[in-house]
Amino acid sequence: MSKLDGKGSYAKSNRFTVEIIAPTTLVSSVQASSIEFLIKTVSFPARTFGTTTYRSGGKFGLDVPYEMTEEPISISFLGTNDWSARSFWNDWISHIQSTNSYNMNYYREFIGTVKISVYNETEQDTTSPTHQVTLHEAWPKTISAIELGWESTELVDFEVDVAYSWWTATGSNGTPSTELRHGEEHGGRGRSRTTNRTPHRPTFRGRGGR
Numbered sequence: 284m285s286k287l288d289g290k291g292s293y294a295k296s297n298r299f300t301v302e303i304i305a306p307t308t309l310v311s312s313v314q315a316s317s318i319e320f321l322i323k324t325v326s327f328p329a330r331t332f333g334t335t336t337y338r339s340g341g342k343f344g345l346d347v348p349y350e351m352t353e354e355p356i357s358i359s360f361l362g363t364n365d366w367s368a369r370s371f372w373n374d375w376i377s378h379i380q381s382t383n384s385y386n387m388n389y390y391r392e393f394i395g396t397v398k399i400s401v402y403n404e405t406e407q408d409t410t411s412p413t414h415q416v417t418l419h420e421a422w423p424k425t426i427s428a429i430e431l432g433w434e435s436t437e438l439v440d441f442e443v444d445v446a447y448s449w450w451t452a453t454g455s456n457g458t459p460s461t462e463l464r465h466g467e468e469h470g471g472r473g474r475s476r477t478t479n480r481t482p483h484r485p486t487f488r489g490r491g492g493r
Contacts (some may be wrong), residue, residue, distance in 0.1 A: 362439030
């Protein structure tokens, strides 16, 4: 137990908050802060390598990593009768591609930020998370379907898959514990790295029309 006490005890998966920072150019009747309490579940980002198979003599196969890939994270929301949570994400999706002109918006115009924080079981101060992950240049990739049925009395919920360029993590003392950048520069894949320095922002310029 003394070893566990030195690590601050076990972390609880239900002690979390999510902060959604929408693009400044997004026009929506729903404020992101008004739907954050409806978040049912959220996932921390995974770290995955893209691999290729190296073969020798036509028999021996060896998987070799060649890039770090960023998989979208999932956020599930509970539905309300005003459908505010789903309306917010639909507005963001429409901000990426207009449903009138079908033109894609510029990359810098539709990216935001998502912060996922975890707290000590006894901590009451929401400004002091034990661990916080920030998703940089985040945007909604998928809004899931909602199934309805006469025989079901379950609460409505849905998932949003959020893509991002890179993520950073900080510990309870506020200093970077891990920083992972994997951005796209000029349309190409960036390099992955783990560092304690603030990463330089990618200079990727998306294509699109007005």
